[in-house]
Amino acid sequence: MMWELFNVGDVLALSLSQKAPIAAICVGICCGLLGCFVVVRRVALLGDAISHAVFPGVVAGFMWSDDRDPWVIFVCALVAGLMGVGVVRAIVTSTRLKSDAALGIVLASFFAVGVFWNSTQQFPGVDGFLFGDLTTIADVDLWLMVGSTFAVGMLVCMFLRPFRVLSFDEGFAIGLGYPVRFLNGLFFGLLAFAVVVALQAVGVILVSAMLITPAATAYLLTNRIQKMMGLSVLLGVLAALGGWYIASIDVRFQTGPVITLLAAFVFACTYFLAPRHGVLAKYLRRSGMKSRVHRENTLKAIYRIIEEDGFKSSGVGVERLAEVRKLSFEQVTKDGQQLVRNDEASWEEGKSALYLTSSGWRRAAEIVRNHRLWELYLTDQADYAADHVHDDAEQIEHILGADTVRKLERDLNFPQFDPHGKPIPNLETTLQMEKAAGKQEETGY
Amino acid sequence: MMELDQDSWWMVGMSFLVALPCALLGVFLILRRMSLVGDAISHSALPGIVVAFAFVGDLSSPWLLVGAALAGLLVTFLIEQIHRHTRIKQDSAIGIAFTSLFALGLILIRVIIGDKVHLHQDMVLEGNLQHVAYAETVGVMGLDVPDSLIPAAVVAAGTVILMIIFYRVLTLSSFDSGLAASFGYKPAVVHYGMMAVISVVVVSAFEAVGAILVIALLILPGATAYLCTHRLKLLLVLSVLHALVSSVMGMYFSVWLNGKESAGVVVAGTGLFVLAWMFGPADGVVIKAVQRRNRKLDEV
Numbered sequence: 176m177m178w179e180l181f182n183v184g185d186v187l188a189l190s191l192s193q194k195a196p197i198a199a200i201c202v203g204i205c206c207g208l209l210g211c212f213v214v215v216r217r218v219a220l221l222g223d224a225i226s227h228a229v230f231p232g233v234v235a236g237f238m239w240s241d242d243r244d245p246w247v248i249f250v251c252a253l254v255a256g257l258m259g260v261g262v263v264r265a266i267v268t269s270t271r272l273k274s275d276a277a278l279g280i281v282l283a284s285f286f287a288v289g290v291f292w293n294s295t296q297q298f299p300g301v302d303g304f305l306f307g308d309l310t311t312i313a314d315v316d317l318w319l320m321v322g323s324t325f326a327v328g329m330l331v332c333m334f335l336r337p338f339r340v341l342s343f344d345e346g347f348a349i350g351l352g353y354p355v356r357f358l359n360g361l362f363f364g365l366l367a368f369a370v371v372v373a374l375q376a377v378g379v380i381l382v383s384a385m386l387i388t389p390a391a392t393a394y395l396l397t398n399r400i401q402k403m404m405g406l407s408v409l410l411g412v413l414a415a416l417g418g419w420y421i422a423s424i425d426v427r428f429q430t431g432p433v434i435t436l437l438a439a440f441v442f443a444c445t446y447f448l449a450p451r452h453g454v455l456a457k458y459l460r461r462s463g464m465k466s467r468v469h470r471e472n473t474l475k476a477i478y479r480i481i482e483e484d485g486f487k488s489s490g491v492g493v494e495r496l497a498e499v500r501k502l503s504f505e506q507v508t509k510d511g512q513q514l515v516r517n518d519e520a521s522w523e524e525g526k527s528a529l530y531l532t533s534s535g536w537r538r539a540a541e542i543v544r545n546h547r548l549w550e551l552y553l554t555d556q557a558d559y560a561a562d563h564v565h566d567d568a569e570q571i572e573h574i575l576g577a578d579t580v581r582k583l584e585r586d587l588n589f590p591q592f593d594p595h596g597k598p599i600p601n602l603e604t605t606l607q608m609e610k611a612a613g614k615q616e617e618t619g620y
Numbered sequence: 621m622m623e624l625d626q627d628s629w630w631m632v633g634m635s636f637l638v639a640l641p642c643a644l645l646g647v648f649l650i651l652r653r654m655s656l657v658g659d660a661i662s663h664s665a666l667p668g669i670v671v672a673f674a675f676v677g678d679l680s681s682p683w684l685l686v687g688a689a690l691a692g693l694l695v696t697f698l699i700e701q702i703h704r705h706t707r708i709k710q711d712s713a714i715g716i717a718f719t720s721l722f723a724l725g726l727i728l729i730r731v732i733i734g735d736k737v738h739l740h741q742d743m744v745l746e747g748n749l750q751h752v753a754y755a756e757t758v759g760v761m762g763l764d765v766p767d768s769l770i771p772a773a774v775v776a777a778g779t780v781i782l783m784i785i786f787y788r789v790l791t792l793s794s795f796d797s798g799l800a801a802s803f804g805y806k807p808a809v810v811h812y813g814m815m816a817v818i819s820v821v822v823v824s825a826f827e828a829v830g831a832i833l834v835i836a837l838l839i840l841p842g843a844t845a846y847l848c849t850h851r852l853k854l855l856l857v858l859s860v861l862h863a864l865v866s867s868v869m870g871m872y873f874s875v876w877l878n879g880k881e882s883a884g885v886v887v888a889g890t891g892l893f894v895l896a897w898m899f900g901p902a903d904g905v906v907i908k909a910v911q912r913r914n915r916k917l918d919e920v
Contacts (some may be wrong), residue, residue, distance in 0.1 A: 219712040220656055227832060239734075270903050272650070275711075276843050279655040280893065283836030287886030290833070294880035297857040380663075380722050387715035391708050432723035439720030446706065454705050 194307045194317050195430070200378045201320040202385055204410030205369045208331050210390030210411070211404045212362065215342045216516075221363075222386040225370045228259025228381045230289025230301075237298040245315045251369065254468070256367035260284055264363075281542050308327075309376055309419055309430040314613040316375050323372045327365055331404075338362060339400055368409040369538065384409055388438040395449040414438040468573050472518065473510045473547070474539035477520075477531060478499050482597075490523065490530035540600040545572040545601075547593035548583045554594040555587060561594040624871060628881075630766050632871045635885045638825040641779035642834065643841035645818050647852075649861050650842040651794045656711070657696065660718035661815065662822045662831045664680040664695035666725030667825065674732045682771075685820050692784040692819025695721055736883035768827070782817060787820060790814070791852060829882040836886040837863070844893045847900035854912040862892055 198504075206222075213219050232255025236248030259281045266277035293301050331338065337358050340348045349355050373382045393406035418434030426439035447455050476499045480491045497507040511529050519535030522528075531539060549568040553559040559567075575583075593599055624632070650653050668691025672684045695717050702713035783790070789810055791798035797807045818838075825834045845858035867891075870885030877884075899906050 189896075214712045217709045217711055219715045220659070223659070223715065265896070269905055269908075270847055270897065272843055272846060273653050273655075275653050275655040276650050276839055276846075279659060279835055279839040280843055280890075282659065283832055283839065284886060284890035284893070286832050287836055287883045287890065291877075291879045291883035291887045294883060295877045376825070380719050380726075383715055384719035384723065387712050388719065391712045391716055394708060394712075395706060428727060429730065432726040435719050435723035436727065439716060439723070441717055446702065452706055457705065 181537065194312055194314075195423075196416055198309055198312050198317055198320055199285040199415035199434075200412050201324040202373045202377055202381075203326050203389070203415040204408050205320075205324050206373060206382070206385035207389050207411035208327060208404055209366050209369050211393065211400060211407050212338055212342045213366065213386055214390040214394055215400070219387045219391075220275075220383070221263070221366065222276050222370055223379075223383040224263060224278045225256045225367050226374055226382045227282045228285035228287050229253075229256045229371055229374065231255050231292055232258075232289075233294065233301055234289050234292045234298065237301055238296060245313070245319075249319065252371045252374070253367060256371050257287065257364060260363045260367055303447035310422075312376050320372055320376060323368060327369055330365060331363070334361065335401075342400075377434070378431045381435050384435040384438055385415070388435070388442050389414060392438075392442045392445045395445050395452040401544050402435050410438070410441060414441060464573075468515070469510065470513055470519070471538065471542050471573055473500065473507075473514060474519065474531070475542045476533060477529065478539040478543050478600075490528050494524065494530045496529065542572050544600045545575045545580060547597060548580065548587065548590070549575070550593050550595070551587055551590055551599070552583055566596065624875060628875060630873050631771065631881050632867050634766075634772060634828055635870065635882070636770055636864055636867040637769065637776045638828045638834075639837045639841070639867055639885070640776045641821045642825060642837040643777060643859040643863040644783050644856060645814070645821060646838040646840075646842035647845065647855050648790055648794050648814065648842075649818075649838060649844060651852075655839050656714050657699070657815070658818060658822070659835050660695050660699065660714045661692040661819050662834050662838075663718045664691050664721035664725075665819060665823045665826070666718060666831070667691055667721055667728055668694075668725075668819075670725050670728040670732060670850075674728075685823050688823035689816050689819040691721065692822070693816055696812065696815040719845070772824055772828070775821060779817060779821055786810075787812075833882055834887050836889060840866075840886070840889040840893050844889075844896040844900075847893075847896040847903040849902050862889065866892055 209255050229252040232252040236251035240247035263277045264282050266272055267274050337353050341358055370382050387411035390407040392410050393403040394514055397403050414437045415434050418437045422428040422430040422433040447453055477491050493507055497504050520529045548566045549571050550564040553564040554561050649658055665688035668687035669684050672687025677682045698717040699713045702708055703710045704723050789805050793807055793810045801807050841859035841862035844862050845855045848858055849855055866885055866889035869888035873888055874881045875882030898904055
């Protein structure tokens, strides 16, 4: 007797623990795949609207099937979800209201109709549909999820190319001759289908989270949509499995919220640490750029002083530099230190003067050449007044690449002087001065 | 004609007091194309309420409003941070921010509060107007007013006063934030101030209508009015009218069909919206069809 009880308990526990992770994987795949398109198309909150809009459908399903046939409820919910999408599109196309207002209207009013209808009929268990739980999922629902995951995966793979074009540029898709209306219908139909399927397993809030968060995380990690889809599926599945595991440790944790928070945590880490699009990487890039521009401005000032002195030496006094840069003595000393650390200049004994090294000299000449070429380009080819070109050149001189400079030189027919009459440093003079700078380096003077 | 009893009229009053500030703020949300920020705030107020409740231990404490307002500010801040510093657009940012804060709130309910208090998921999502009928009454000017009407009235009056004071700033910054900034109004201050007010309004509406239906109260009046007129002042007046009519009609609906009052109000509001969508003088489908036909006839 005791043995039998034990067995039943074991089997129950086993089937419970197997159903939940399978459902979690299905939701991760389904939502991860469709989420990418949803995020890229900027209709991220459509999933949220659909998941609320199915409520009246669920109530209708409960009303029309006496024995709570899950298929009837599913179909009714799906119809309500599709109607929600349709109404959103209709509002946006036929009025001045923007998509945000349309989504909000559909979300809240469909939901209200559902609540009102339900309150007049008092069906027990309707709410359960909206706050689904991975751990109490029924066998039928599980099969539905596995099947629909396959279907969604297949269809997305089949229509990958048109979906991709459609997501990034609908006008281009029309131009290519794709049946855009059909594709849009298919896409939003798939979305409603996936949302309704996932809803029963994970609840309203988690559906939105699973659609948006993993896909947005992947969006920060890659520029290619296939990679993004793979990553998003992976992150979704991992978050779902991890959340399910954490929730199973403590009964107070509900699966849905834990999964949502886990996905959000991964997103937060990516937000800060992503290699290209992360906040930290962007900050470092920006500050690196800033200090490079500052250094190059110092180099340019040194070049101009040397030029004024008729290229007699390759060094300048710090006081003179401070005067030209309109900065304090201490600040200029610090800037000089930066140059020295970058091997672009060396100090005289006692830090009273700076001497450019050959690499420093080359960079200084490059910047000045970029500046003056650009000024000439603006006056000659873009018809700017000569006194309007300095500020623009001040910005662009740090960004012009070698190819652009060659092209500018060719287009301007290898000019000697800028619009203000100052000589543009060319390769020859640069090499000469570089040699001179190198000699001074060797002799230590 | 069916009659509403006194309790029902109090409920009408309550739902109007809740809907009035929502309607006024909603107009500006729609103009700023931020309707779904209302959605985000109404969901994210939950963790704020739970944390505040954990400190004060009283569901009717005004500190809950403060907690919710802070949570509302937090979610607007998060949304700003996500979509300003990355390539992620505002809609995805909203989705990420509010789902995670709402999930946090749900977990905090179970972990901090446990089952001691009646603060359930469906109550938060749907709300209930019937509290008004069972509430204690307070004598105000010779009337026995249910006491839950008082804070709602205070919030509504406060919002109306703030709207009157800052009408110019709000208008200017909603239509042309650059111009507003050049006049010395800080767009960020206006933005966050408005969000804080919305948080307070949304939370004071929670008990009556819940987190989802409050979105309808925020957006539907403004959207309905938007289809009827192009003038801002008329927009505000019409949206208040929408709030009033849907409160009364909703109560008749729910008495008639024996349904939930809060949902009835929104269903009535939806009905008004559909009417405006079809027959609205400024942007209705029928009006535009007639205009198109007239133009065609003119051409012929």
